[in-house]
Amino acid sequence: MKREDIRRIAVFTSGGDAPGMNAALRAVVRTAAWNKLHVYGIERGYEGMIDGHFKRMERRDVANIIQRGGTVLRTARSMRFMTPEGRAQAADHLRAYDIDACIAIGGNGTFTGAKIFSEEHGIPFIGIPGTIDNDLYGTDYTIGFDTAVNTAIEAVDKIRDTADSHNRLFFVEVMGRHSGYIALHTAIGSGASSVLIPEANTNLEDLKTVLKKNKARGKLFSVVIVAEGHPMGGAAGIAAKIKDDLASMEPKVTVIGHLQRGGAPTALDRLLASRLGYAAVTKLLEGEENVAVGIVNDLVTLTSFEEAIYKEKKPQGDLIEMASILAI
Numbered sequence: 001m002k003r004e005d006i007r008r009i010a011v012f013t014s015g016g017d018a019p020g021m022n023a024a025l026r027a028v029v030r031t032a033a034w035n036k037l038h039v040y041g042i043e044r045g046y047e048g049m050i051d052g053h054f055k056r057m058e059r060r061d062v063a064n065i066i067q068r069g070g071t072v073l074r075t076a077r078s079m080r081f082m083t084p085e086g087r088a089q090a091a092d093h094l095r096a097y098d099i100d101a102c103i104a105i106g107g108n109g110t111f112t113g114a115k116i117f118s119e120e121h122g123i124p125f126i127g128i129p130g131t132i133d134n135d136l137y138g139t140d141y142t143i144g145f146d147t148a149v150n151t152a153i154e155a156v157d158k159i160r161d162t163a164d165s166h167n168r169l170f171f172v173e174v175m176g177r178h179s180g181y182i183a184l185h186t187a188i189g190s191g192a193s194s195v196l197i198p199e200a201n202t203n204l205e206d207l208k209t210v211l212k213k214n215k216a217r218g219k220l221f222s223v224v225i226v227a228e229g230h231p232m233g234g235a236a237g238i239a240a241k242i243k244d245d246l247a248s249m250e251p252k253v254t255v256i257g258h259l260q261r262g263g264a265p266t267a268l269d270r271l272l273a274s275r276l277g278y279a280a281v282t283k284l285l286e287g288e289e290n291v292a293v294g295i296v297n298d299l300v301t302l303t304s305f306e307e308a309i310y311k312e313k314k315p316q317g318d319l320i321e322m323a324s325i326l327a328i
């Protein structure tokens with residue numbers, strides 16, 4: 001049965017922006033409008049909630065944004081929301097606007113804030129996983145991950161040209177705060193020689209041996225993908241540790257950086273964002289609260305914030321093995 005007590009909802013984007021956040025916002029606003037809900041967009045995530053930056057959003061306000069990267073609501077990392085005083089100020093604004101429930105589009109930090117806030121202030125939340133990192137349990141992929149991987153692969157394709165021309169070794173660092181997902185998928189999709197991620201043990205002696213063997217076998221250049229969260233210090237840290245032994249390969253370091261966060265969302269991200277935005281409103285009206293929506297095996301799923309944030313989501317072990325076999 002449809003919940004009749006929810007009439008006004010607020011929606012915001014938070015944490016790092018991710019391509020597809022706009023598509024998710026569009027889906028939330030339009031699904032809500034279709035269900036005759038009033039929607040308020042909050043600018044700059046929890047910062048805007050604390051400062052009362054709310055604006056009414058109607059169906060035409062989300063026209064022509066499905067294809068745009070970034071987030072039209074803008075985003076922030078809010079230190080003030082980490083304090084009970086900041087959260088109390090945010091709650092006052094939500095009450096002043098008569099908000100019955102919130103939809104948060106963001107990553108694990110955003111969901112942590114939502115969980116703590118709803119426990120303290122009793123305002124229900126639904127989370128939509130929007131982060132390039134793909135580090136949330138309860139969904140096969142998060143919004144923005146596919147676009148980020150496509151961008152990283154395009155960059156590595158270009159690095160390959162120059163690496164090939166000069167017979168060089170490149171260490172390419174990709175994003176993923178504590179997660180190796182972007183690195184692993186980029187490595188497989190770009191045909192890299194090796195991939196180093198925090199979820200798998202790294203033995204630098206083994207890496208050196210592989211790279212030397214590859215060279216002896218006629219592989220004239222190599223690209224190693226490194227996750228930024230690698231405990232040995234990212235691409236620069238790893239290159240520094242082994243460069244003397246591999247000096248003849250003229251090792252170079254490239255950090256792709258924030259390029260991976262921008263750009264038009266891929267078709268997969270637009271579809272994922274549309275499905276999750278629609279599901280968030282629909283599930284809220286069915287009585288769900290304090291859960292994240294996700295898609296697992298092509299079906300919409302619900303996961304408690306607790307599990308979405310803390311349950312470990314690790315890249316499949318066989319993908320790590322496969323990446324190294326395909327690189328011989």
Ligand SMILES: Nc1ncnc2c1ncn2[C@@H]1O[C@H](COP(=O)(O)OP(=O)(O)OP(=O)(O)O)[C@@H](O)[C@H]1O
Pocket residue numbers: 014015016017046076077078079080081082083106107108109110111112113114116130131132133177
């Ligand atoms: N423990 C916490 N208590 C209250 N608020 C929190 C907490 N952790 C995170 N937040 C809020 O959520 C915001 C977003 O979190 P964070 O910066 O970790 O990004 P995220 O949502 O994980 O996205 P991404 O990893 O893609 O950048 C933080 O800036 C903060 O305002």
Ligand SMILES: O=P(O)(O)OC[C@H]1O[C@](O)(CO)[C@@H](O)[C@@H]1O
Pocket residue numbers: 015016017131132133175176177228261
């Ligand atoms: O935008 P900032 O604050 O530089 O944060 C970068 C971090 O955000 C992420 O891009 C996720 O949004 C991580 O992969 C990265 O570690």
Ligand SMILES: [Mg+2]
Pocket residue numbers: 015107108109131133177
């Ligand atoms: Mg995060």
